[in-house]
Amino acid sequence: xxxxxxxxxxxxxxxxxxxxxxxxxxxxxxxxxxxxxxxxxxxxxxxxxxxxxxxxxxxxxxxxxxxxxxxxxxxxxxxxxxxxxxxxxxxxxxxxxxxxxxxxxxxxxxxxxxxxxxxxxxxxxxxxxxxxxxxxxxxxxxxxxxxxxxxxxxxxxxxxxxxxxxxxxxxxxxxxxxxxxxxxxxxxxxxxxxxxxxxxxxxxxxxxxxxxxxxxxxxxxxxxxxxxxxxxxxxxxxxxxxxxxxxxxxxxxxxxxxxxxxxxxxxxxxxxxxxxxxxxxxxxxxxxxxxxxxxxxxxxxxxxxxxxxxxxxxxxxxxxxxxxxxxxxxxxxxxxxxxxxxxxxxxxxxxxxxxxxxxxxxxxxxxxxxxxxxxxxxxxxxxxxxxxxxxxxxxxxxxxxxxxxxxxxxxxxxxxxxxxxxxxxxx
Amino acid sequence: xxxxxxxxxxxxxxxxxxxxxxxxxxxxxxxxxxxxxxxxxxxxxxxxxxxxxxxxxxxxxxxxxxxxxxxxxxxxxxxxxxxxxxxxxxxxxxxxxxxxxxxxxxxxxxxxxxxxxxxxxxxxxxxxxxxxxxxxxxxxxxxxxxxxxxxxxxxxxxxxxxxxxxxxxxxxxxxxxxxxxxxxxxxxxxxxxxxxxxxxxxxxxxxxxxxxxxxxxxxxxxxxxxxxxxxxxxxxxxxxxxxxxxxxxxxxxxxxxxxxxxxxxxxxxxxxxxxxxxxxxxxxxxxxxxxxxxxxxxxxxxxxxxxxxxxxxxxxxxxxxxxx
Numbered sequence: 001x002x003x004x005x006x007x008x009x010x011x012x013x014x015x016x017x018x019x020x021x022x023x024x025x026x027x028x029x030x031x032x033x034x035x036x037x038x039x040x041x042x043x044x045x046x047x048x049x050x051x052x053x054x055x056x057x058x059x060x061x062x063x064x065x066x067x068x069x070x071x072x073x074x075x076x077x078x079x080x081x082x083x084x085x086x087x088x089x090x091x092x093x094x095x096x097x098x099x100x101x102x103x104x105x106x107x108x109x110x111x112x113x114x115x116x117x118x119x120x121x122x123x124x125x126x127x128x129x130x131x132x133x134x135x136x137x138x139x140x141x142x143x144x145x146x147x148x149x150x151x152x153x154x155x156x157x158x159x160x161x162x163x164x165x166x167x168x169x170x171x172x173x174x175x176x177x178x179x180x181x182x183x184x185x186x187x188x189x190x191x192x193x194x195x196x197x198x199x200x201x202x203x204x205x206x207x208x209x210x211x212x213x214x215x216x217x218x219x220x221x222x223x224x225x226x227x228x229x230x231x232x233x234x235x236x237x238x239x240x241x242x243x244x245x246x247x248x249x250x251x252x253x254x255x256x257x258x259x260x261x262x263x264x265x266x267x268x269x270x271x272x273x274x275x276x277x278x279x280x281x282x283x284x285x286x287x288x289x290x291x292x293x294x295x296x297x298x299x300x301x302x303x304x305x306x307x308x309x310x311x312x313x314x315x316x317x318x319x320x321x322x323x324x325x326x327x328x329x330x331x332x333x334x335x336x337x338x339x340x341x342x343x344x345x346x347x348x349x350x351x352x353x354x355x356x357x358x359x360x361x362x363x364x365x366x367x368x369x370x371x372x373x374x375x376x377x378x379x380x381x382x383x384x385x386x387x388x389x390x391x392x393x394x395x396x397x398x399x400x401x402x403x404x405x406x407x408x409x410x411x412x413x414x415x416x417x418x419x420x421x422x423x424x425x426x427x
Numbered sequence: 428x429x430x431x432x433x434x435x436x437x438x439x440x441x442x443x444x445x446x447x448x449x450x451x452x453x454x455x456x457x458x459x460x461x462x463x464x465x466x467x468x469x470x471x472x473x474x475x476x477x478x479x480x481x482x483x484x485x486x487x488x489x490x491x492x493x494x495x496x497x498x499x500x501x502x503x504x505x506x507x508x509x510x511x512x513x514x515x516x517x518x519x520x521x522x523x524x525x526x527x528x529x530x531x532x533x534x535x536x537x538x539x540x541x542x543x544x545x546x547x548x549x550x551x552x553x554x555x556x557x558x559x560x561x562x563x564x565x566x567x568x569x570x571x572x573x574x575x576x577x578x579x580x581x582x583x584x585x586x587x588x589x590x591x592x593x594x595x596x597x598x599x600x601x602x603x604x605x606x607x608x609x610x611x612x613x614x615x616x617x618x619x620x621x622x623x624x625x626x627x628x629x630x631x632x633x634x635x636x637x638x639x640x641x642x643x644x645x646x647x648x649x650x651x652x653x654x655x656x657x658x659x660x661x662x663x664x665x666x667x668x669x670x671x672x673x674x675x676x677x678x679x680x681x682x683x684x685x686x687x688x689x690x691x692x693x694x695x696x697x698x699x700x701x702x703x704x705x706x707x708x709x710x711x712x713x714x715x716x717x718x719x720x721x722x723x724x725x726x727x728x729x730x731x732x733x734x735x736x737x738x739x740x741x742x743x744x745x746x747x748x749x750x751x
Contacts, residue, residue, distance in 0.1 A: 197624030197631065200538045200560030200601055205625070270539025314517055316537030318558070 001040045002029065003418065008051035008377065011346045014366045021051060023373040026416035030369060042418070044411055046377050052346045053364045054086025054117075054374040054412060056353040058147070058176075058254050059230060059302035060327065062088075062119070064110060065103070066095025070395045071307035073107065077116035078392040078427075079305070079327040081419045084376035084409035086117050087354070087363045088305075088327075092124040093152045099124045099135040101143045108144065115427060116419050117412075118374075120357060122147040125164050125175060129153050134164055141171045146358030149176035151230060152277070154212050156182055161216065165225040174252075174356065176228040177216050179237070180278065184208035189317040191264040191279040199267060201317060204279045206234040213237050217244045217251065226250030228356055231304050233259045233278040235288030242297040252356050253292075254302035257333035258324060260289045262399060272313045272320030273399050276306070279322075293348060294340045300353035301345070303330050307395035325398045329386055331378060332405025342380060373416040382408040392425060431529070431551040432732050435542050436561040437606040445570060445606055446581060451727035451742065452571050452720070458495065458744050459723055466744045469496035472529040472733050477503045477520070477544075478555070479535040484694065485555050488718070489532045489564075492725035498733070501528070516540065517547050524548045529733055533557070538598075551732045559596050565693055566602035568724040570610055572717045573648055576689055584611035589642045590632075591617040591674050592652030592701055593663075595624050599693045600652060604632055607648075615642050617674065621663040639674055643683050649711075650691045651676060651701045667700050675703045689713050 002024035010017050010031075020035040021028060037043050062076035073090070080088045090107050092098035098107060104121040111119025123140040127133045129150045137148065148168070154177060155161045161177075168175055185208045190196050192203025213229060217240060220227050232238060232255050241253045258276060263283055266274040274280060292298040306323025313320050334345050351364030365371040383404050388396035412420035419426055437445060458464055474493040476486050486502065493500045503523060514522075520531070530551040533541045538558030545552040556562040573583060588607055594600040594616050604614050615634040616627065627635050636642060643649065654670055664670045671677070676690065681704050684690070690712040696702055706712040730742060 192625045194626040194628055194630075197626045197628075198601075200558055200598060202559075203625050270542050311515055314515065314543075316516070316535065316540045316543065316558075318537050 001042065002038070003042045003044065003413070003416070004035060004037050005044045005046050005051055005377065006035070008046035008049060010367050011050055011052045011343050012367045013351050013364070016343060021367060023375070023413060023416050026373055028367055028369055028371045028373050031367060044377065048379070049377050049410065050342070050380050051367065051375060051377050053350045053367065054376045054414070055084045055330070055349040056357055056359065056363050057085050057088040057303050057305070057327065057330070058300055058353045058357055059151070059256070060088045060090060060305040061093065061307065061323065062090045063307055064094065065106065070309045071393060073110035073119055074114040075392060075394040076305070076307070076327070077111060077114040077119060078425045081116040081412045081414065082392050082409060082423070082425055083327040083330050084378055084412055085327060086374035086376070086412065086414050087120055087357065087359055088117055089120045089122050089147050089357050091151045092122050092149065093129060097124050097128050098122060099127050101139055104140060104143055104145055115414070116425070117414055118359070118363070120147070120359065121145060122149055124148065125150045125155055126160070131156055131160070134160070134167060137168055137171055137173060141173050145173065147174050147176050147228070149178065149230065151176070151178045154178045154180040154182065158215060158219070162219050162223065165219055165223040165227070169223070169225045172358070174226065174228050174358070176230050177212065178230050179209045179212040179216070181208045181211050187318065188279070189275055190267045191281045193264060193282060195264045195267060199270070201267065206236060206281065209234055209278055210236045210240060213240050217249065220244070220249050220251055221247070229253040231256050231259060231278060231302070232289065232292070232298060233281050233285060235285045238288045238292035238297055242292065245297060252299045253297070254300040254353070255289045255293060255298045256302060256304045257326060257330050257337070258399060260286050260293065261333050261337040266399070267317070270317060272315060272317050273324065273397055275317055275320055275322050276304070276324050277322035290338055293338060294344070299348065300356060301330060301334055301348045302353065303327055307393050308397050309395055313397050323397070325391065325393055325395065328391055328393065329398060329400050329405060331407045331409055332384065333400060335380060335407035336403070336405050373413050375413040376409055377411040378407055378409045380407050382406070384408050431549060433545045433552040434563050434728055434732065435545060435552065435554045437563045437566050437602050437609070442582065442609045445567065445609055448567055448724065448727045448731055449571050449574055451731060452723045454742055454744055455723035455726040455730070456720070458726070461746060463746060465495050465497060466746055467497045468730055468742065468744060469493070469498035469733055472498040473501065473527060474498045474530045474532060474729065475501040475503060475523055475528045476532045477505070477523065479505045479540070482534050482556065485534060488721045489555060489725050492722050493729055495722070496726055496729055498729065516543070520544050520547050524550055530729065553728060553732065556598050558598065559601070560598050561602045562598040563602050564721070564725055564728055565599050566606035567728065568717055568721045569603045569650070569691060570606050571724050572691065572713050572720045573689060575720065576713050576716065582610040583607065586612045586647040587615070587645060588612050588648040588650055589615045589617050589639070589646045590650040590652065591639055592654055593622045593658060594618050594652065595622050596655070597652050603650065608633070612648070617642065619664065619673070639680065640683070643680055644685065646685070646688055648689045648691060649676070649684060653693065653695065654697055654700050671700055671703050675701055677703045681709055684711065687711065691717060694718065
């Protein structure tokens with residue numbers, strides 16, 4: 001029995017076309033103008049819908065092990081599949097930290113057990129994300145880890161960062177930086193600007209991101225070892241990355257949907273739902289990030305999906321943890337906020353992050369016979385609103401309630417198996 | 428049932444609302460001058476002070492105000508250490524509210540906490556100071572002190588005030604500057620850049636300078652903020668001595684003040700730092716008056732929010748059983 005997807009508008013690295021696609025035994029088997037259903041075939045009528053390679057999220061917090069009350073690898077994987085993702089990179093700030101083969105193997109296995117998408121454990125750059133001692137890059141690379149980051153913390157020590165880059169050379173891994181000079185952000189809860197001045201809240205200055213970004217760009221220049229930059233949030237950061245790429249440096253960058261859709265004025269409510277790190281910034285920063293995505297300076301849209309239980313967000317801003325959900329709303333926020341060709345949005349959600357994550361052999365592939373069937377089908381025009389209680393994520397801290405989103409995922413195929421049909425998770 | 432009215436910032440009062448409270452405070456000041464300064468205006472009402480940060484002065488002022496209006500008072504003091512391990516803020520508030528409370532008087536070290544609490548309870552919430560954000564009753568008592576000291580009525584049009592010191596970390600500055608400007612005062616903020624909010628635009632103050640000596644000769648009100656010791660450790664100012672030399676009220680600066688100028692401070696004072704002269708020897712110092720007026724102004728706020736004749740300008744403040 002095979003799966004037949006008919007009438008789809010395919011968007012993939014080879015461009016756009018209208019075809020029927022047959023999936024069987026985990027692979028795309030046939031692509032043609034018209035394919036007829038055989039007895040027993042499962043048929044998805046995709047007229048008016050987009051069929052694309054599944055999305056790849058470079059940046060999710062699945063909270064397992066350690067914080068299973070807010071998310072598990074299973075619930076996070078389900079949220080991912082519902083968002084059209086077939087692979088997610090799990091950040092290492094778990095408890096214990098993903099700094100050993102045992103922990104990354106556990107995360108990968110939990111992902112396999114859930115069977116909803118491929119969970120790619122990242123490794124931390126330093127032991128316990130403590131910023132002092134390098135993790136065993138070689139052992140972890142052998143265990144399949146491709147991305148290393150201390151996300152949540154920036155690596156403060158410039159010498160250690162230089163050594164990390166030099167040691168990573170040749171291991172086919174990518175170091176990813178959360179850019180934040182901590183001395184400039186102690187106690188900060190929101191963007192430093194007129195809004196925080198008025199609200200009496202400690203500010204997180206843009207320069208705290210830009211200084212570390214600048215430092216690391218120069219370390220890339222010095223060492224010749226590439227890097228990825230997580231969640232760019234400021235206009236100047238976009239400029240720095242644009243200039244570094246023009247110089248031919250091997251760097252990539254991501255931006256989150258919230259950093260190109262929400263401003264710091266959200267904090268006027270003092271609602272910790274809007275506390276996130278790096279913080280929501282200004283309309284000018286949003287415009288720069290959108291421009292950076294449009295011209296390819298920013299390679300990927302990544303969610304920084306960060307589940308938190310309601311009690312922890314029902315605290316004053318200085319006590320509440322940073323972070324917001326993103327997996328189930330990424331496409332809807334992107335299409336509602338970005339004025340880019342649809343193919344460029346899909347590229348930033350799919351094959352460009354697949355390359356950064358080191359999974360371009362099986363995700364973000366062209367939809368051609370013989371390719372792995374990690375696919376998503378979405379309606380690019382449906383306007384909808386998120387209902388927190390209906391989210392698959394175990395936590396409900398979405399900042400998008402009441403905001404019209406555009407574009408909704410209807411079906412997701414992971415390794416050839418439908419895991420989401422008609423917007424409902426099948427497992 | 429509609430939620431009771433609250434007071435979180437002075438902005439929500441507007442100019443008319445501030446003047447209404449100040450007029451009401453005139454009546455309360457009259458009550459306070461009686462031999463038996465107590466009226467039954469809020470009998471049967473319960474006011475609960477919930478202080479998540481120590482402030483004996485503010486708490487006593489509110490509780491005295493509530494008692495003079497015959498309200499019942501409760502106090503819930505939470506030390507910082509028990510806050511992190513104890514029940515959540517929301518549970519604390521909902522538990523106390525369940526005992527039957529008409530108003531919460533809230534002090535919290537976190538900006539925004541009273542606003543959150545206001546969303547969780549039907550009772551009135553009065554912000555008694557939150558983080559760096561707001562301290563509306565301080566602003567009202569400051570405005571009242573200026574108005575009564577200068578024998579004015581209505582607003583304060585045409586006056587010039589300089590507010591000196593750590594504006595960045597000061598809820599008093601945010602509220603008092605806003606209230607004074609709403610009443611027509613021209614406010615100059617005087618501080619080094621390190622003690623200013625990162626973005627002090629026209630919406631924050633009328634003028635900003637780091638030269639106290641340039642403005643001290645032309646102010647009607649000199650408002651000194653408390654300089655906290657720990658600011659030295661954050662490299663915000665090099666030393667207290669240097670702070671005093673640039674921003675303190677020294678004898679020389681006191682001599683440069685116009686003779687009728689008022690000198691104000693929210694307390695507690697760091698003598699020898701922001702005030703390097705004995706305020707008792709400064710004829711314009713109204714620092715003790717601020718404390719006294721705090722009672723009348725807080726009575727006015729409580730009456731305005733909880734009194735049966737809320738928003739009336741001529742309250743019934745007959746002493747219980749006739750005057751003694």
